[in-house]
Amino acid sequence: MAPGGITGRTRPTKPKKQARAQKRKRDDVDVEKLEQAVAELDPKGTYKSFADLPLSESTKAGLKACHFAALTDIQAKAIPLALKGMDILGAAKTGSGKTLAFLVPVLENLYRAQCVGADAGLSAMIISPTRELAIQIFEVLRNVGKRGHLFAAGLIIGGKSLQEERDALARMNIVVCTPGRILQHLSQTAAFNVDNLRMLVLDEADRILDMGFQRDVDAIVEYLPKDRQTLLFSATQTKRVSDLARLSLKEPEYVSVHESASTATPQTLQQNYILTPLPQKLDTLWSFLQSSKKSKIIVFLSSGKQVRFVYEAFRHMQPGIPLLHLHGRQRQTARLDITSKFAAAKHSCLFATDVAARGLDFPAVDWVVQVDCPEDADTYIHRVGRTARYERDGRAVLFLDPSEEAGMLARLAARKVPIERIGVREKKQSSIRDQLQHMCFKDPQLKYLGQKAFVSYVRSVHIMRDKEVFRLGELALEEFAASLGLPGAPRIKFLKGDNAKELKNAPRRGVSPSSEESEDGEQKGEEDAAPQKPKPKKQDAVRTRYDRMFERRNQDVLADHYTKLVKDDEDGFNGDDQAPEDDFLSVKRRIAVDTDTDTDADADPEDTTPTAPPAEAKKTVRIPGAAQALVIDSKRREKLLKSKKKLSKLKGGNKKLVFDDEGNAHEIYELEDEEAFRQRGAPEEQRERFVREARERVGVADVGDKALAKEKKREKREKRKRREREEEGAGGVEVERDGEGADAFADFVRDTAGLVEEGGDEEERPQKKRPKKWFEDEDSEEEGTRNGKSKRRKAAERAEPETLEDLEALASGLLGA
Numbered sequence: 031m032a033p034g035g036i037t038g039r040t041r042p043t044k045p046k047k048q049a050r051a052q053k054r055k056r057d058d059v060d061v062e063k064l065e066q067a068v069a070e071l072d073p074k075g076t077y078k079s080f081a082d083l084p085l086s087e088s089t090k091a092g093l094k095a096c097h098f099a100a101l102t103d104i105q106a107k108a109i110p111l112a113l114k115g116m117d118i119l120g121a122a123k124t125g126s127g128k129t130l131a132f133l134v135p136v137l138e139n140l141y142r143a144q145c146v147g148a149d150a151g152l153s154a155m156i157i158s159p160t161r162e163l164a165i166q167i168f169e170v171l172r173n174v175g176k177r178g179h180l181f182a183a184g185l186i187i188g189g190k191s192l193q194e195e196r197d198a199l200a201r202m203n204i205v206v207c208t209p210g211r212i213l214q215h216l217s218q219t220a221a222f223n224v225d226n227l228r229m230l231v232l233d234e235a236d237r238i239l240d241m242g243f244q245r246d247v248d249a250i251v252e253y254l255p256k257d258r259q260t261l262l263f264s265a266t267q268t269k270r271v272s273d274l275a276r277l278s279l280k281e282p283e284y285v286s287v288h289e290s291a292s293t294a295t296p297q298t299l300q301q302n303y304i305l306t307p308l309p310q311k312l313d314t315l316w317s318f319l320q321s322s323k324k325s326k327i328i329v330f331l332s333s334g335k336q337v338r339f340v341y342e343a344f345r346h347m348q349p350g351i352p353l354l355h356l357h358g359r360q361r362q363t364a365r366l367d368i369t370s371k372f373a374a375a376k377h378s379c380l381f382a383t384d385v386a387a388r389g390l391d392f393p394a395v396d397w398v399v400q401v402d403c404p405e406d407a408d409t410y411i412h413r414v415g416r417t418a419r420y421e422r423d424g425r426a427v428l429f430l431d432p433s434e435e436a437g438m439l440a441r442l443a444a445r446k447v448p449i450e451r452i453g454v455r456e457k458k459q460s461s462i463r464d465q466l467q468h469m470c471f472k473d474p475q476l477k478y479l480g481q482k483a484f485v486s487y488v489r490s491v492h493i494m495r496d497k498e499v500f501r502l503g504e505l506a507l508e509e510f511a512a513s514l515g516l517p518g519a520p521r522i523k524f525l526k527g528d529n530a531k532e533l534k535n536a537p538r539r540g541v542s543p544s545s546e547e548s549e550d551g552e553q554k555g556e557e558d559a560a561p562q563k564p565k566p567k568k569q570d571a572v573r574t575r576y577d578r579m580f581e582r583r584n585q586d587v588l589a590d591h592y593t594k595l596v597k598d599d600e601d602g603f604n605g606d607d608q609a610p611e612d613d614f615l616s617v618k619r620r621i622a623v624d625t626d627t628d629t630d631a632d633a634d635p636e637d638t639t640p641t642a643p644p645a646e647a648k649k650t651v652r653i654p655g656a657a658q659a660l661v662i663d664s665k666r667r668e669k670l671l672k673s674k675k676k677l678s679k680l681k682g683g684n685k686k687l688v689f690d691d692e693g694n695a696h697e698i699y700e701l702e703d704e705e706a707f708r709q710r711g712a713p714e715e716q717r718e719r720f721v722r723e724a725r726e727r728v729g730v731a732d733v734g735d736k737a738l739a740k741e742k743k744r745e746k747r748e749k750r751k752r753r754e755r756e757e758e759g760a761g762g763v764e765v766e767r768d769g770e771g772a773d774a775f776a777d778f779v780r781d782t783a784g785l786v787e788e789g790g791d792e793e794e795r796p797q798k799k800r801p802k803k804w805f806e807d808e809d810s811e812e813e814g815t816r817n818g819k820s821k822r823r824k825a826a827e828r829a830e831p832e833t834l835e836d837l838e839a840l841a842s843g844l845l846g847a
């Protein structure tokens with residue numbers, strides 16, 4: 031293989047060919063020797079460096095080039111076992127080098143089995159829970175494997191067309207993938223053959239086997255040969271990982287480097303917590319950033335909406351440190367861009383959800399700040415693991431509300447996490463509440479982000495399983511809303527119980543001045559924000575100008591944002607955040623349509639809707655075709671009468687009807703009369719009959735389908751033969767096409783991961799007009815002749831990828847057919 035992999039690829043010259051032939055010979059001898067050395071290797075021996083292990087020259091060279099010499103604990107324990115072909119359950123602290131603990135055995139075991147080239151097929155599958163992590167693993171594989179290995183490796187993580195990935199997959203020996211996407215290929219790509227798969231690796235196994243991936247992984251495993259080696263690695267060992275029967279692990283070796291250690295987190299990590307009530311969290315975070323401008327910081331929040339709000343709000347306030355944000359609903363390219371920017375940054379603050387909690391290896395992170403309490407101790411460990419990686423120093427701070435303190439500390443103590451309380455220096459603490467209020471007032475978009483952040487935070491606490499830590503009832507929600515700059519806490523339907531009462535009463539207790547009725551009879555908030563039904567107050571308390579401004583409502587000015595909010599609730603705010611939260615909680619909206627009379631029958635009797643004018647001003651209009659009457663109680667609704675489009679919505683959509691022999695209309699699916707149903711027999715019998723009949727129908731249809739498919743196949747074959755005959759007549763193109771296939775493969779694998787040697791037979795090929803390569807555009811040849819340099823060269827000479835962005839470009843290149 032050409033050293034340097036993707037760079038400087040040229041057509042092999044004779045000396046090069048000879049060198050390669052010699053290398054192959056050397057490899058054969060090497061493989062024999064290695065087999066023997068591995069057979070003699072003591073899997074439980076003590077090994078200090080990679081040099082102590084029986085590794086191929088190529089792997090050794092790759093490791094050396096990356097400056098990996100000494101083995102980490104997990105590597106010293108896991109690699110010898112994995113080299114001997116054993117199944118492994120590996121658990122080691124974050125940043126302890128688990129990636130190499132599985133990549134080295136993958137390279138070595140495949141090398142010794144000579145699983146190289148397209149004939150060998152896919153031999154190793156490495157599954158990672160996130161795309162970012164998959165890319166990171168791929169990058170390490172590339173770096174370690176590029177000094178002499180011949181494998182073709184690639185990334186299958188989505189973001190490309192299935193067809194592109196399909197073509198690439200057919201040529202891969204090692205694939206690094208995400209569970210969903212690889213399952214899609216396994217189930218939809220007929221030609222995707224995994225019969226030769228020898229190794230399956232699950233990185234962040236606890237997460238892959240948890241959280242929704244479980245079913246995907248079970249289904250993937252169904253496709254894979256049973257006789258394979260399986261390696262599972264994670265920073266935390268959960269029961270699920272031990273429950274491995276379904277992964278068909280054969281007497282797995284349990285390799286853990288936690289147990290002997292006194293703590294579950296790296297010794298070089300200093301861990302503290304700050305007791306800060308929920309409404310002061312943002313103040314504390316801001317103050318923290320102000321005193322840490324020359325640091326690299328990751329701030330964890332509980333939801334994408336929180337991340338967006340804090341990022342946008344802080345950005346406006348110019349904290350003096352570059353800000354970035356990362357969450358699961360961003361587009362893939364944006365996520366890659368952000369991760370590479372943060373990786374390269376010297377000083378920066380990244381607001382992130384738990385999408386960044388696992389596996390990502392950002393260099394030199396100084397601080398991990400957990401503003402929102404992690405779901406459990408495992409999540410805590412993964413989050414703090416983004417700093418103090420591989421024996422470097424790092425600091426982690428957890429913000430805890432007093433209600434979370436006892437519960438969370440107990441959870442952390444049970445996982446041997448050493449954490450101490452620290453306080454915040456009074457003079458360093460500043461408040462940004464007024465600034466946030468001012469910004470939210472001036473920028474309704476920000477206010478809506480704030481409202482969504484509030485709702486998603488409350489929801490996240492509500493759904494937490496560990497109620498000893500997460501006690502929604504004890505959180506000062508109204509004050510929290512005020513701390514986000516909101517005029518009042520958005521009302522949340524699921525809080526109808528105890529918390530709703532508390533929230534409802536909060537304004538009366540005078541928690542938020544903005545929740546009082548204004549001088550001109552208007553009330554705070556808008557209908558979308560569904561303010562806490564304030565009771566009219568006889569006497570006005572002292573209020574500021576801002577309070578009054580917040581209380582003022584102008585539907586026309588904010589109408590745009592209302593629409594956006596409604597749309598967001600359906601789409602997840604510009605596609606940015608978790609949509610399903612609207613399933614069971616929603617921001618209370620005003621009911622515009624009355625059922626029968628001009629009173630709002632569906633409305634909560636207590637709900638003194640802020641936008642409703644006095645009852646006597648209401649008009650009720652009947653719309654032909656609409657089931658309900660429309661209450662006209664505002665100018666906006668009056669306008670609605672003039673819009674045909676909106677009226678047609680009220681009338682409801684058209685229905686599809688079917689007509690019987692007598693010409694009577696019926697809906698397509700009508701509920702059958704129960705008596706008639708019973709007369710036809712017992713339900714179970716009917717069900718069986720239905721299934722039997724359906725099966726027969728499908729059977730008949732299947733015969734027809736098969737015949738059709740056969741016919742189409744035959745036609746295709748004949749067409750191909752005809753074409754081939756014609757081409758033969760034209761002379762020798764067949765040879766050329768074969769040559770292209772081999773060449774394209776060589777190009778692919780080289781450019782894929784730099785793990786493959788160039789094909790050795792190119793010189794014998796007839797020197798005809800070269801057919802286009804898989805990475806070439808239609809006009810590349812023309813361009814090439816014009817510029818004296820072809821695009822192919824450009825692709826080949828692309829600089830070594832340095833950032834994730836480059837890698838993505840590389841991956842798109844290698845996956846491009």
Ligand SMILES: Nc1ncnc2c1ncn2[C@@H]1O[C@H](COP(=O)(O)OP(=O)(O)OP(=O)(O)O)[C@@H](O)[C@H]1O
Nearest residue numbers: 098100101102124125126127128129265389391420
């Ligand atoms: N043997 C080694 N010598 C020097 N550095 C190493 C060695 N092994 C790994 N590292 C470095 O340590 C860092 C952490 O490694 P890695 O990402 O594999 O950790 P991890 O255990 O997978 O962490 P996490 O659980 O967070 O995913 C990386 O920057 C890697 O380059």
